[in-house]
Amino acid sequence: MRFYGTFFLSLDAKGRIAIPATERAKLEELCCSRVVVTADLGDRLLVYPEPYFDELADRLNQLPSLKPTTEALQRTLLGYASYAKLDTQGRVLLTPAQRTLAGLEKEAVLIGVGNRYQLWRKDAWAEQQKRDRELAAAALAEEPELADFRL
Template sequence: MFTGTQVLSLDDKGRLAIPARQRERLAKVCDSRLVITADPQRCLLVYPEPTFDELARKLNALPAFAKETRALQRLLIGYANEVEMDGQGRVLLTPAQRDYARLDKRVVLVGQYNRFELWDEAAWQQTLAESEAVSLEALSGHPDTALIRL
């Protein structure tokens, strides 16, 4: 399980150093093999390889000629890059991935239970503010049942 939020920096070569706590967990879960891909919200998704393989199988099982399916496949599979953490726990993001997510030097790694999201720091701050507003709206409408619907 991957949780927490950490502000990190990309090095000059576009490499991300995975924090030690997460690195240890990834070594156990996927032998340090990851798949990094694009998310429709202009961030990157970082999956343990077995988790991404399961997702790709599910995507492949969707109706092949449905417009929405093809758009999602192009994004998630088209941007997918298999990587292995190096000896220092770093992974290389491709230039296309960095451009897509508009990543600058400072990034935010956000645990999402079975994967991570990787955001440009400024984009994360904006997204976080929007998410807080949506959460407050949901809770104010039906505070007793809002979380049950999750």
């Protein structure tokens, strides 16, 4: 199952986000609404369906444990991870550490990116969109064959 789309969300007073109904249905079917929220390498969070995160965690645990890069990835992706089951209203609680890392206070943007979601601060997402458009334009100028993906 793949996740796509952009959804504008609000955090409630307890630091919860409500997953949109269309996405809840997918998560219910795929993993009985069990997700893992964790940090990404940028100032955003990742929301994985539990089985997809478990696969990632298994791969991380197979990396050489004494390498600094392995430790950094494990501290980030595993150290910030929290398992959750969406409540009856489709909400999931973000931990204080997760909210601080991503700078999330009131508004967020949930982006479906294949096997997971990215959770952005609204203003950071707007800035990223500009960078993405510039990067895409530069890539198309250098590699016109990429234009096959344009609509």
